[in-house]
Amino acid sequence: MDYIWTPWRMKYIQGNRADQGCVFCQAAEHEDGLDNLIFYRGKGLFMILNR
Ligand SMILES: [Zn+2]
Numbered sequence: 573m574d575y576i577w578t579p580w581r582m583k584y585i586q587g588n589r590a591d592q593g594c595v596f597c598q599a600a601e602h603e604d605g606l607d608n609l610i611f612y613r614g615k616g617l618f619m620i621l622n623r
Pocket of ligand 1: 594596
């Protein structure tokens with residue numbers, strides 16, 4: 573089994589971001605565009621790009 577290791581993401585993963593809430597709920601609250609990267613909204617779902 574191969575493991576994918578991305579050590580440059582550890583700072584982000586280990587960061588305490590609990591006070592900022594859910595990234596998906598925050599994105600959904602804003603107007604679609606380059607700021608939130610949502611490119612499609614449907615009934616009960618949305619599609620967002622990975623920053
Ligand atoms: Zn959420």
